[in-house]
Amino acid sequence: MNKLFFALLSSLMLIACSPAQPPATGMGQLLDGDVQGYSPVTPGVKLRFPADHMAHDDFRQEWWYLTANLETQTQEKIGIQWTQFRIALAPPANPQVSTAGGGSKTPWQTQQLYMSHTAITTQASHKAAEKWSRGHNSIAGTQAKPLSIRQDDWQWISQNEHLFPATLNVATTDFSYQLQLTSSAPFQLHGKNGYSEKNAVGTVASYYYTQPFINVSGHLVRNGKREYVSGKAWLDREWSSQFLSKTQQGWDWFAIRLTNTTTLMLFQLRDSSDPKAHFYSAKLMHQDGTGSIINNSQIHMTPSAWQVTASGRYPTQWHIEIPSQNIDITTKPLNNDSSMPLSIPYWEGPIIVSGTHQGMGYMELTGY
Secondary structure, eight states: OOHHHHHHHHHHHHHHHOTTSOOTTTTHHHHOSOOTTSOOOOTTOOOOTTGGGSOOTTSSEEEEEEEEEEEETTOOEEEEEEEEEEEESSOTTOOOOOOGGGOOOOTTSOSEEEEEEEEEEOSSOEEEEEEEEEOBTTTEEEETTTTEEEETTEEEEESSSSSOSEEEEEEOSSEEEEEEEEOOSOOEEOTBTTEEEOSTTSOOEEEEEEEEEEEEEEEEEETTEEEEEEEEEEEEEEEESOSSOTTEEEEEEEEEEOSSSEEEEEEEEEESSOGGGOEEEEEEEETTSOEEEOOGGGOEEEEEEEEEETTEEEEEEEEEEEGGGTEEEEEEESSSOOEEOSSSOEEEEEEEEEESSOEEEEEEEOOO
16 A cells, blocks of 8 residues: 555544544545645536446545435435535546566556445444545446446446446445445536636535435345335435635535435534634535525524534534525434544434425534
């Protein structure tokens, strides 16, 4: 393994070792940095499908991120999360990969690091696992035809070059699942046609699209028992060379299913230097592909309850108001202790929505 891998892993472990005390620069310490040599995120770039389902090795970071609100045949509510991250250890113009004895570079000498997370959450339990590996055709990465997104035996495998229909297979020591995923809804582009700004001055951004209308059926195995599940899922795709600025401590992100045909994506990026500098973004999305970007001044988010977990103290209940859309809701977790005590600690789990709308969704809290 090269020195850059150990440097990155060391920084991740420093964040993980003190979960109760957020680091001085929060998640910005990890997701900001020297972008020289990496591709920039610029407005006006048209996202291309299915090409943009693939990895973008010329950017520093990206992820494929699925959350699912499911039920068993006995109507037990279950949340499933699967995320695959790609992290570049050096820009493509500056490989910093040596070759033994002056020989040519081999496929094993790679600048791409992959990390995958998964979790299963019920009202009574929350189990999480992760994988790390280098990028390599036989271990981790993406493939075009048929489209696959994989790390070892955690694999998203489509039937063709498009994202759907697909099967998601994941197996850990505590649980496993195999889900069939289908969707015919158009992709939703966030921000300005997929150019999603991450601060008020527009110096930080990502390319960001979502598929919030995915039908799910399949089975999971837990405690040695095989169970059938079905429900709805949500896929997020982002890539960038700079996701946050150094003063941004972390984010509170919501994927909310308001009705069978209407969903809400909402997040705030918390600024460690000034609460008034928090940055908000939201979009109301409909199954026919239409949607409405919501003005920042219309978004009001207030935590109403906190939970101490093994990886930190998190605001697990929220009051969310968006007057322009007649939205006044509260969110409560299916399981308060849905923290992810992994290399990068955070909170991730299904939520129950009540108020002007009743539904389900997912919440992610980082940088606490």
